[in-house]
Amino acid sequence: MIDRNDVSSVRSAIRRGEWKSPTAGLVPGNVQTNLAILPKKDAFDFLLFALRNPQACPIIDVTDPGSPYLDRVAPGADVRTDLPKYRIYRKGVLEAEVKSIEKYWQDDLVAFLIGCSFTFEHALMEAGIPIRHIEEGKNAPMYVTNRKCVPAGIFHGPLVVSMRPIPNDMVVKAVQITARFPRVHGAPVHLGNPSELGIKDISKIDFGDSVTVKDGEVPVFWACGVTPQAVAMSVKPDLMITHAPGHMFITDLKDQDLVL
Amino acid sequence: MIDRNDVSSVRSAIRRGEWKSPTAGLVPGNVQTNLAILPKKDAFDFLLFALRNPQACPIIDVTDPGSPYLDRVAPGADVRTDLPKYRIYRKGVLEAEVKSIEKYWQDDLVAFLIGCSFTFEHALMEAGIPIRHIEEGKNAPMYVTNRKCVPAGIFHGPLVVSMRPIPNDMVVKAVQITARFPRVHGAPVHLGNPSELGIKDISKIDFGDSVTVKDGEVPVFWACGVTPQAVAMSVKPDLMITHAPGHMFITDLKDQDLVL
Numbered sequence: 406m407i408d409r410n411d412v413s414s415v416r417s418a419i420r421r422g423e424w425k426s427p428t429a430g431l432v433p434g435n436v437q438t439n440l441a442i443l444p445k446k447d448a449f450d451f452l453l454f455a456l457r458n459p460q461a462c463p464i465i466d467v468t469d470p471g472s473p474y475l476d477r478v479a480p481g482a483d484v485r486t487d488l489p490k491y492r493i494y495r496k497g498v499l500e501a502e503v504k505s506i507e508k509y510w511q512d513d514l515v516a517f518l519i520g521c522s523f524t525f526e527h528a529l530m531e532a533g534i535p536i537r538h539i540e541e542g543k544n545a546p547m548y549v550t551n552r553k554c555v556p557a558g559i560f561h562g563p564l565v566v567s568m569r570p571i572p573n574d575m576v577v578k579a580v581q582i583t584a585r586f587p588r589v590h591g592a593p594v595h596l597g598n599p600s601e602l603g604i605k606d607i608s609k610i611d612f613g614d615s616v617t618v619k620d621g622e623v624p625v626f627w628a629c630g631v632t633p634q635a636v637a638m639s640v641k642p643d644l645m646i647t648h649a650p651g652h653m654f655i656t657d658l659k660d661q662d663l664v665l
Numbered sequence: 666m667i668d669r670n671d672v673s674s675v676r677s678a679i680r681r682g683e684w685k686s687p688t689a690g691l692v693p694g695n696v697q698t699n700l701a702i703l704p705k706k707d708a709f710d711f712l713l714f715a716l717r718n719p720q721a722c723p724i725i726d727v728t729d730p731g732s733p734y735l736d737r738v739a740p741g742a743d744v745r746t747d748l749p750k751y752r753i754y755r756k757g758v759l760e761a762e763v764k765s766i767e768k769y770w771q772d773d774l775v776a777f778l779i780g781c782s783f784t785f786e787h788a789l790m791e792a793g794i795p796i797r798h799i800e801e802g803k804n805a806p807m808y809v810t811n812r813k814c815v816p817a818g819i820f821h822g823p824l825v826v827s828m829r830p831i832p833n834d835m836v837v838k839a840v841q842i843t844a845r846f847p848r849v850h851g852a853p854v855h856l857g858n859p860s861e862l863g864i865k866d867i868s869k870i871d872f873g874d875s876v877t878v879k880d881g882e883v884p885v886f887w888a889c890g891v892t893p894q895a896v897a898m899s900v901k902p903d904l905m906i907t908h909a910p911g912h913m914f915i916t917d918l919k920d921q922d923l924v925l
Contacts, residue, residue, distance in 0.1 A: 445709065448709060449705065449708060449709040449712070449730075452709070452712055452713075452716075453712075453727055453729070456712075456716075456724060456727060457737070464716060467713055467716060469713070469817065469818060470709075470818075477717070477815065555737065557729065558729060558730075584925075587925070665844075665847070665925055
């Protein structure tokens with residue numbers, strides 16, 4: 406019996422392999438994160454890349470090389486077993502999708518927990534601002550933009566953004582609310598004309614799903630946590646392990662811990 | 666002729682060796698930073714340490730290994746020549762104090778620019794809040810506390826704080842103002858009773874100078890940029906280069922660029 410509101414119950418169900426689905430909606434109010442794991446030889450460059458592009462890659466935690474433990478954000482948690490699904494990439498090619506990475510673990514691996522938009526979407530909804538892709542039961546629409554990330558070592562590439570259509574009279578509030586959460590992407594990077602980001606057709610998404618933009622709504626664009634994965638993938642590191650899309654790590658941190 | 670309000674003029678005077686003094690008061694409104702340089706083999710741990718202790722070690726910029734250029738915060742600047750005075754430490758022992766580090770530069774060195782309190786002191790004074798050590802022509806009083814930093818790899822040690830006595834009716838304003846500047850230490854870590862930080866006698870400083878605390882003033886404590894240097898020094902890395910106290914790097918960033 407899994408108590409979906411209790412982080413220990415959910416985490417142990419995930420660890421035992423009993424919860425295999427996406428994590429959206431689990432343990433409401435707790436911070437969920439993206440995961441990227443790289444060998445130490447690539448970790449310094451990746452960490453620099455994250456620091457130089459904090460809106461796209463807000464760092465929630467980084468493990469000591471070789472240590473799978475996440476005691477600063479989730480005492481007792483183990484990054485090898487406590488996400489429902491992982492992806493193993495070798496030289497940028499997807500090799501496997503697995504429920505545990507114990508057999509892939511190496512003593513030089515560094516795990517990066519990266520902020521995800523669930524936290525700010527929760528805050529937007531609490532303020533009465535609708536989130537279209539949730540209403541439509543879809544993933545957020547994501548676009549590769551014409552903006553370059555600040556490069557770091559081997560890592561370089563374009564900024565990826567997610568888009569949420571916001572009713573005109575709620576745009577200011579949406580900016581204010583998300584600006585309070587810089588560790589989960591923060592304020593929008595752009596609002597209004599998609600072509601300023603090099604997006605010619607808002608219905609043509611690069612990742613996720615297309616959503617309806619209604620009359621009187623403004624497309625609002627936030628830096629997206631897919632950016633570091635897309636960038637890392639294009640660099641084709643020897644080994645990179647990520648969460649499977651939607652299958653996030655659930656921390657013990659509360660959304661409110663991330664408010665400025 | 667040095668124009669003290671012009672960053673190019675000041676920087677080139679420093680580069681030519683014509684300005685050899687502390688940098689306080691130069692180019693008002695521009696962000697000045699602490700400097701720590703380490704070989705790449707220690708840089709990942711140091712960067713992790715900084716990330717895990719952001720109040721003590723707010724990162725303003727980190728260079729690519731071997732690159733002395735600081736184009737993201739000061740286009741055209743060179744970290745080897747553009748501070749007025751440096752300290753060279755080998756295994757934690759001060760070996761030399763020099764005006765340029767060109768002859769010490771190695772292609773594996775990584776430079777960390779770390780936020781310094783000048784920015785928030787400027788903001789406090791603009792709001793009419795007095796800064797006692799400036800009034801008394803001294804350095805800020807600094808104390809080693811009983812709080813441990815979050816360790817990272819080889820780096821571990823206590824939090825060092827600076828103290829400013831603030832008139833009781835201005836304490837709330839001082840908290841609010843400094844909280845807006847998380848990249849230069851941010852909100853206080855403590856205010857009131859010094860013994861809660863393990864400080865038995867406020868007149869006994871560990872670094873800097875003792876200052877007067879008047880009746881009706883509250884001692885307010887901020888995380889201090891001396892922390893990462895003190896921690897790194899105790900670890901005795903093979904080579905560490907820092908700014909000499911008070912001889913900071915002056916960036917092209919404006920104080921207002923760091924406001925949340």
